[in-house]
Amino acid sequence: MSHKFRSQRVSLPLILLFGFLVIGSVVAAESDPWLRPDFAPAPPENQLTPARIHLGQLLFFDPRLSRKSTMSCASCHNPALGWSDGLPTASGFDMHTLARATPTIVNTSFNPIQMWDGRKSTLEDQATGPIEAAGEMNLPLPELIERLKAIPGYASKFEAAYPGMGITAVTVARGLASFERTVLSTESPFDRWRKGDEKAVSASAKHGFELFQDKAKCAVCHMGYNFTDNGFHNIGLKTEGEPDVGRFAQRPLKSMHGAFKTPTLRDIALTAPYMRNGSYKTLMEVVEHYDRGGDDKTNLDINMVPLSLTASEKQDLVAFLESLTGVPPDVRVPALPH
Amino acid sequence: MTRSQTVFRLSLMAVVVACAMPALAGDQTVSQAKKAFTVGVLKAKVGDTVTFRNDDEFAHNVFSLSDAQSFDLGSYKKGEVRSVKLTAPGTIEVECAIHPEMKMKIEVAK
Numbered sequence: 139m140s141h142k143f144r145s146q147r148v149s150l151p152l153i154l155l156f157g158f159l160v161i162g163s164v165v166a167a168e169s170d171p172w173l174r175p176d177f178a179p180a181p182p183e184n185q186l187t188p189a190r191i192h193l194g195q196l197l198f199f200d201p202r203l204s205r206k207s208t209m210s211c212a213s214c215h216n217p218a219l220g221w222s223d224g225l226p227t228a229s230g231f232d233m234h235t236l237a238r239a240t241p242t243i244v245n246t247s248f249n250p251i252q253m254w255d256g257r258k259s260t261l262e263d264q265a266t267g268p269i270e271a272a273g274e275m276n277l278p279l280p281e282l283i284e285r286l287k288a289i290p291g292y293a294s295k296f297e298a299a300y301p302g303m304g305i306t307a308v309t310v311a312r313g314l315a316s317f318e319r320t321v322l323s324t325e326s327p328f329d330r331w332r333k334g335d336e337k338a339v340s341a342s343a344k345h346g347f348e349l350f351q352d353k354a355k356c357a358v359c360h361m362g363y364n365f366t367d368n369g370f371h372n373i374g375l376k377t378e379g380e381p382d383v384g385r386f387a388q389r390p391l392k393s394m395h396g397a398f399k400t401p402t403l404r405d406i407a408l409t410a411p412y413m414r415n416g417s418y419k420t421l422m423e424v425v426e427h428y429d430r431g432g433d434d435k436t437n438l439d440i441n442m443v444p445l446s447l448t449a450s451e452k453q454d455l456v457a458f459l460e461s462l463t464g465v466p467p468d469v470r471v472p473a474l475p476h
Numbered sequence: 477m478t479r480s481q482t483v484f485r486l487s488l489m490a491v492v493v494a495c496a497m498p499a500l501a502g503d504q505t506v507s508q509a510k511k512a513f514t515v516g517v518l519k520a521k522v523g524d525t526v527t528f529r530n531d532d533e534f535a536h537n538v539f540s541l542s543d544a545q546s547f548d549l550g551s552y553k554k555g556e557v558r559s560v561k562l563t564a565p566g567t568i569e570v571e572c573a574i575h576p577e578m579k580m581k582i583e584v585a586k
Contacts, residue, residue, distance in 0.1 A: 251576055358534040367511070367534075369575045391539050391573050393551045439574075440535045440551050 173332055174363035178247030178319045184262065184312045186319060189298040194317025196295060197310060200474050202285060204275035205231065211314065214240040217469035220408030221321055226416025231276040237382055239416040242409050245402050247319040248364050254398045254414050255385050256370065261315035266307055279307045291475025323404035324464030339461045346458025349451055354428065358441050365403035371439040372396040374432020375413055395437045407463035421456045505529055506580070508536045508572065513580040520562055521585050527559040537573040544568050544584065
């Protein structure tokens with residue numbers, strides 16, 4: 139008994155010290171603006187549950203959510219391709235090439251505004267948009283609901299996720315949004331460095347991060363743990379043919395003509411080609427674009443200026459950007475209900 | 477009268493006239509800092525002028541598409557200001573076009 143007591147007296151301060159260290163590191167991690175929170179926020183009416191995530195996963199991978207049952211959400215947001223598609227611009231209904239690149243959905247659950255032009259505000263708003271868009275999955279929502287109701291295996295899935303609410307456009311949207319809230323970036327070398335592992339990234343990447351915040355001005359828009367200001371900027375991309383007005387369609391203001399939402403840089407090494415029109419194949423090409431201060435100066439964002447980066451500085455920026463990519467998790471493609 | 481006396485008198489007159497202008501009494505300044513307007517709801521009157529000052533390191537914009545009054549003050553860098561004169565009563569919803577999370581209201585009384 140006395141031995142036990144003595145051992146408790148010895149271990150208690152150690153436990154307290156360990157506790158303080160753990161709490162301290164958690165607090166430090168949480169207060170670091172470059173480290174993302176562990177969980178994405180969900181609205182009160184659609185809190186995450188395993189049943190909701192499971193339903194959303196089924197819907198996400200189900201090609202029957204498209205008119206010809208040939209496209210699922212995962213056709214464009216492919217987990218094997220950084221939750222994008224590896225194409226310059228997306229391939230839509232009947233393989234028609236669309237005007238804009240498929241944005242990754244990694245960490246999109248942290249964003250208060252969705253889509254390249256911000257026309258949707260929440261994941262729930264966004265979820266059914268591509269399903270009914272004529273150029274994309276092209277399936278009107280009433281038709282989708284009838285189709286899902288005719289698949290017996292879905293009834294129990296919807297009931298488990300949203301008891302008493304049935305199969306509706308609302309529950310489809312909420313299920314998809316729930317699954318998307320689980321699509322998060324994994325711990326990257328950059329994250330391990332921020333948490334104290336000095337060997338996690340190279341000296342080049344560390345210098346690249348300094349440049350990112352200072353001389354290269356990247357953090358003016360790519361700020362915080364998700365590396366986006368959730369804002370809209372015309373960055374002067376060269377365009378062919380009819381210019382894409384971007385955010386101007388939602389906010390008819392001069393500064394929004396040709397402006398698009400700042401994308402995340404998380405897992406960026408997995409999502410080439412880059413930019414909203416897929417015009418650059420490599421991160422070096424992207425850095426070169428910003429070094430030039432953009433190409434098309436029409437209505438250029440006033441933050442865009444030539445940077446005069448040296449060749450070494452450009453390499454450092456690329457090394458830093460590559461350090462933002464973690465090891466992608468294995469994603470299970472579920473068996474679909476019949 | 478010497479040239480310096482003339483300059484002094486003109487300056488004095490300018491100050492007196494400026495102080496007598498009723499619009500100045502209603503002038504208000506709102507800062508844009510840390511990606512937010514520093515005022516959530518501003519009370520003002522028709523004829524007042526509201527000035528927006530960018531105190532962030534990056535560009536901001538100010539606009540409103542409200543029925544009460546619409547305007548677009550454009551985009552501007554740190555340290556720069558833009559002003560709007562309030563012309564009608566009502567509630568004006570003000571946003572930054574670049575950063576849509578930045579919102580505030582101006583409640584304009586007659």
